[in-house]
Amino acid sequence: MAIRRRAPQAYCATIYGSHMDKTTLYLDPSDYRRLKRLAASRRMAPAALVREAVAEYVARHELPLPKSIGAFSSGLRDLAERAEDYLDGMGELEPQRKARGRR
Secondary structure, three states, X not given: XXXXXXOOOOOOOOOOOOOOOOOOOOOOHHHHHHHHHHHHHXXXXXXXXXXXXXXXXXXXXXXXXXXXOOOOOOOOOOOOOXXXXXXXXXXXXXXXXXXXXXX
């Protein structure tokens, strides 16, 4: 009897750096079983399938940006870099000026 050896399986490891946030999901046991079956049929990790589903859901339900964004120009080329300087003193009361007497 000949011994058949299996070819070594290649494993693909994904290293998640600081570009992803970690979260915990609580799923019904039946939903989790279905998720695992679906992920296995696609040869994906269940977490990858969840990320794909969340990305699709968010894209469909994303709120539009207000129309006013980018509608105006301040004319200041360094506004983003110097915003705090430009806003310094904003909201503070100015010293009252003396009224000029009429002649």
